[in-house]
Amino acid sequence: MNFKGTLPTLILQALAEEPSHGYRIAQRIKARSKGVLDFKEGTLYPALHKLENEGLVASYEGVEQGRTRRYYRITKSGKAVLTKDRSEWRELSRAVTLILEEA
Amino acid sequence: MNFKGTLPTLILQALAEEPSHGYRIAQRIKARSKGVLDFKEGTLYPALHKLENEGLVASYEGVEQGRTRRYYRITKSGKAVLTKDRSEWRELSRAVTLILEEA
DNA sequence: ATCCTATGCATCGGAATACGAGGTATTAGA
């Protein structure tokens, strides 16, 4: 069960903390949300590609333990978008909460 | 600018407060969120029909000032779903906030 | 009297987001 629309922001946030690769980003989001947020691979990889296409993240191939992984890092414009996304999230979530908590 | 997935819950909440019709529900959501949440008609009416199809709301035709309006009220199962949706919202929004506010 | 705006309902096409299923391949442990 996930929200629609928050995944790009969550990915940017993860990469702002440290560069990582797809599989680990997904695990991290799941762990940090205590299992609540659990995006599937069929969702994650296309989202990652789209972010790269938009220039918000950049990727490079890395080899670790004989395994090829595609690492991603956040770009300058990615950081700017993350800042904007965060404040948008605050505004929207506050608005929804305001309505739902109102008797 | 809207969240995806919260509209049915917001509609149920509005109808839990008082029965209403489509146009007014939209205005109410917009007003309560101080203009932040603004769902369009092309979104609202299909959502309303779907909720009725699922038995979460019921509708009846009412005439007011010579105008025919379709009024909706929340049903018993609609109230149950609303309660569940509210706790789900809390859980999900808390999870996202947890990740985004974390340095 | 006429026109515009707000009200009020509805449907359609298209875009975006997510999931599930399926495919490929490597590594580590039972």
Place this chain on the structure above:
DNA sequence: TCTAATACCTCGTATTCCGATGCATAGGAT
């Protein structure tokens, strides 16, 4: 040896939302 976890990817489908469009009435401005 077999299985599970890791790691990446794509495709079809469902859902959600928006914008455009259509129709119709009421009220106020010109």
